[in-house]
Every structure is written in C-alpha cells, then in structure tokens.
Amino acid sequence: MCGIVGIFDRFGRKEIDRDLLGRMNESQHHRGPDEGGLHTEPGLGFGHRRLSIIDLSSGQQPLFNKDKTVVVTYNGEIYNFREIRRDLEALGFEFQTHCDTEVIVYAWEAWGESCVDRFRGMFAFAIWDRPREILFLARDRLGVKPLYYADLPNGQFIFGSELKALLQHPKVPREIDPTAVEDYFAYGYVPDPKSIFSGVRKLAPGFRLRLKRGEPECVPNCYWDVPFAVDTGITEQQAQEELIERLREAVRIRLVADVPLGAFLSGGVDSSAVVAMMASLSGDPVNTCSISFGDPAFDETRYAAMVAERYHTGHRVERVDPDDFSLVDRLADLYDEPYADSSALPTYRVCELARKEVTVALSGDGGDENLAGYRRYRWHVYEERIRSLLPLSVRRPLFGLLGHVYPKVDWAPKIFRAKSTFEALARDSVEGYFHSVSILPDNLREGIFSSAFRRNLQGYSAVDVLHRFAENAPSRHPLSLVQYLDMKTYLPGDILTKVDRASMAHALEVRVPLLDHKLVEWISGLPPEVKLRGQAGKYLFKKSLEPYLPNDTLYRPKMGFAVPLANWFRGPLKQKVRDAVMGSNLAESGVFNMDFLKTMLDQHQAGLRDHSAGLWSLLMYESFLRRHA
Known part of the structure; x- marks a missing residue:
C-alpha cells in the first residue's frame, strides 16, 4: 500500500517545482515508509511513497514502460495481475518486474481507458502518456483507496492520496464549502465527491478522469456501478x-x-x-x-x-x-x-x-x-410498509404532529422511542432513511448554525446527497435502495x-x-x-x-466498536469539550449559533439530554479548524 501525488501543467510545459513535489510526497511518508520516488519532466511531476508488499526487490515507483513514454504512480493491489500479465505477454509486451504496478502501464498501452474494467482489486492511480499528452486517473469501484484532486487557478492540476498532500501546495484555495459543512454535521463525514474545501474534490468510487493537455474539460466519468439485477432463478x-x-x-x-x-x-x-x-x-x-x-x-x-x-x-x-x-x-x-x-x-x-x-x-x-446487516435496514423496511398504506399528503401532517408532541426519550429502547419513528414516517422514503442515519437531525442542525450561515446555504440540505444517488439507483426495492445509498455514501465516506x-x-x-x-x-x-x-x-x-x-x-446480537462519549463529556473530557465548543475557533468561524451550542453542552453535562454525537462532531470540527482553516 502506498501514497501517491502529482502535479500536471494542463496548458503548457512549465517546470515543476521538485521541492514542492517532494514536500507533497513526504507528507504521506506514513503511507509508504519503505521507499520514496519522484519523477519530473516538463509540465509533469509524479511522486510515490512505497509500502513493499509484492516483489520487494523491484517495482519502485513512479514506474515506466519499456521506452519510457508512459509512467504510473499507483496505490493499491491488483489481485488478478498475473492473469492480466499473461494476456499482455500474449500481445507481445515484455515485463521487467514481477509486481502488479507494471501490469497497469502495459494495460493502458493495450486497452486505454478501458484497462480499469479488467482490474480486480483496490486502487487509485495516475498514468501519464507522454506521446498523447494525456493524464489519466482512476479509483477502484467501491472506494477502498482514496484520491483527492484540485484544478488550480494557475493552470496546474494536482492530486494525492490524502488531503494533507494537496495542502502543501501554496495555490490550493482554503475556502470552506458551506454545503460540505452541512453534509458533515448530517453524516459525520464529507461524502464524495466533495471535500471540506470548495477547491478540492475526491474522485468518486468507480470513476475515472482523463485530462489532455491544452483541453479545458475536467469531468470524471463513471465506469462501474452496483447492478442490483435480481436473479430470480437461483434457489x-x-x-x-x-x-x-x-x-x-x-x-x-x-x-x-x-x-x-x-x-x-x-x-x-x-x-x-x-x-x-x-x-x-x-x-x-x-x-x-x-x-x-x-x-x-x-x-x-x-x-x-x-x-x-x-x-x-x-x-x-x-x-x-x-x-x-x-x-x-x-x-x-x-x-x-x-x-x-x-x-x-x-x-x-x-x-x-x-x-x-x-x-x-x-x-x-x-x-x-x-x-x-444493519438494524436500520430492518426499521426502514418496516417503515416503508407503513408508508405504503398512506399517501405522503396524509402522513406528513399526521405523523409530523405526532413526532412534534411525542417526548424525546434517548435512554429508552428504540421500540419505545416513537418520536423518531413518527418523524421518519412523516417523510418520503429517502428523507426517512436520511433521518435515521443523520448524526444531527434537521432541527438540531438548524439550531447549531447561525442565521448568516443558513442563508449562505441558499436552501441546500444534506438530504440532497441521498436524493442525487437515489435518482440513479438501479432498484426501487426498499432494502436494495438503502443498501445502494450506503454503498455510495456511508461505505466509502465513513x-x-x-x-x-x-x-x-x-x-x-x-x-x-x-x-x-x-x-x-x-x-x-x-x-x-x-x-x-x-x-x-x-x-x-x-x-x-x-x-x-x-x-x-x-446468531447473537450485533455488537461493534463503541466509545463512551456520553460519559467522557460529563467526566474526564468535560472541560475539554466545553473549551472547544465554546472557544474562539467555532465562535469566529461565523458558522454557529453559540447560544444554542451552550444549551446543548449544558443539557448534556447536566444529564438532561444525550448530545454526545453532536458534541463529538463539534469537537472534531473545532480540531479541524485549529489545524487547517
């Protein structure tokens, strides 16, 4: 496993700052402590940090084809590389190593952009084809490996495995995307393809991106999706x-x-x-x-x-x-x-x-x-059966009223927490599922944000993320739909x-x-x-x-990693969370309603409400601001 970085001059062949490329690369030293490599040529620079897994003595990157016209920097594993290698050798390609990286180079030469269709594994890579002046990036189908990129105002296109590598570049805009903030406080992460910064994107799972020098287009395209095509003939x-x-x-x-x-x-x-x-x-x-x-x-x-x-x-x-x-x-x-x-x-x-x-x-x-396997799937299917009995025009006012008047009892088993169920039933299918996965529900997100920030959102809501994916979902079955939504958001993003x-x-x-x-x-x-x-x-x-x-x-109840946040915020981290949430970083960001944040803190630390998930998200956001904003 590795870390990759790159700088590409999209419209010319200006010299690449090798020191800058090196700093970007070294910021990801932890991803590949075994070796590091840089390649620069007019208008292009690739960097790589290597964690040696296969063919330890060779396979150093960036890696070239035989005549040095194509070069790759790559993070991941291609598990069927031996099979692909045999196919390429039958086509006349000669290999110098025994690693999977070299397979990517010759697969590009043989099949172009469709090479990714043959790869079985986890990967994020970039290829530079010098004769055609094409930079090609791709990310694996499910998003196991990350890939960030930015199209900079100075004409440079940069990429890296982690955001910290891009932030080494002085031209990367640091403006925070307000819609990404809304997304974060709903989901607990910033869903692909956004990043927290409006000038930086993530290449989404199952997407590839082709850039030709001199051409303005910089639009990723999808090469794979989960089909959900049911086989009714299997017993x-x-x-x-x-x-x-x-x-x-x-x-x-x-x-x-x-x-x-x-x-x-x-x-x-x-x-x-x-x-x-x-x-x-x-x-x-x-x-x-x-x-x-x-x-x-x-x-x-x-x-x-x-x-x-x-x-x-x-x-x-x-x-x-x-x-x-x-x-x-x-x-x-x-x-x-x-x-x-x-x-x-x-x-x-x-x-x-x-x-x-x-x-x-x-x-x-x-x-x-x-x-x-998630319990929320069972609840969603159950709620969908109820939704199917009444039209939304009836459910929205009826269950909306019940959700409003029913008391919130965080301590009770879910079956007795009817307030949340009523609120979900007052929504359509996608909105209902969004309600079940949100860290902070709509009313709390509206409460924590300042009126100026809410105006800045211009009506945007984080549920739009799920609506966008639902529009292209291959199945409308209640279970398959929410599985698909999770595969597009929660799985890669969280x-x-x-x-x-x-x-x-x-x-x-x-x-x-x-x-x-x-x-x-x-x-x-x-x-x-x-x-x-x-x-x-x-x-x-x-x-x-x-x-x-x-x-x-x-056949036992599902468990999982759990952290006692509620107790921490009333005990050993009581002052830490108060200092962070009520401190200058959040106050001066202009995003938050500080009076509402104080109410959340007071209610939680008095034991009146469990706001641990919201307070944790605020603590993590404050920590981000302290380091990056």
Missing part, C-alpha cells in the same frame, strides 16, 4: 453454496503477499467468515488479532476466541482502556477533513496491534452493506475512510474480500428477502456459514 440452497465458493475465491486472491499476512478477528460474523475461509486455504495457522474492552456490553473477545480455537489461529488479544481518549487530538491529523465516527479510536488501536505481527491484514468490512487512515498511520495494508467487486455484483443480484428475512439480517450469509462457525457467533 436458496444454490445461493448458499455459491456464496461460500465466491467468498472463498475473494479471500484466496487476497492471500498473495511477500510479507507477513493476517486478519482482524472481532468475533462478529464478517471477520469470522473471512478467517474461516483463510484457514481453509492456508497450510499454516492464520495470524489473527482482537482488542478487548473493559465493558462486557461491547467486548466480543470471547466470540473471537471461539473462532480462533476452532481454526487454531495464532491469536493475539490486547486490552484497550475504555477511557483511552489520548488519541482525540490525533484524529484531525489522520483524517485531514472533519470526521466524526468515534470508532476511529479503537480502529486505530486494532491496526496498531495488527502491525506488531503482520504487514497485511484481511478485514470483514462491507458485510453489513452487502448482506443487510467505513473505508476510517480503516484506510487508521491502517496507513501504521503502514498496515488492509484488504477487504467482502468488497471484491465480483462478489458485490453477485450478492446485489440475490433476492432481497434472502438477505433480510423478517427481523433476521444477513439471513443467507449466516445460513451459508453454519458449517463453518459456531451458532454463538452467527
């Missing part, structure tokens, strides 16, 4: 058998490495399934790791131990202090943009633990989105961003077999009722895994 038994075979293959192709390899084993279904497949494919014990929490409500290590014992893994467990908030100030440096998923803290720790033993780790990320930055901070490569695009395509075509059956999420997945995993692992 449930056939689907179970094929799911295991496809999962095993997705794991198998991710076991290629010339460095120590292992897996995260949380004790949940997804990571346990990956470990079970790894064990069936490996002659040696699989290296696995878990972190434990002091709070038994969130500690899954006994379930992880069951799987580790069953498959005789080399298992390592490390205890994490549930009050480990020492990383709070580190997060802004890791994520560059405001990022409010507090599970980034334990994710950082599990990556830190894994790196003590391995350089590559397989994870179970993507299973919930693929196979309908889950994969969290893991990429936390793992790269430790020079650890994480591979995600459940997000193999061929597996994702096939799963998306399964009937929705075999993914979510009644109240049982991941129904087919769990049935398929019964021969491989203990029932206690398969």
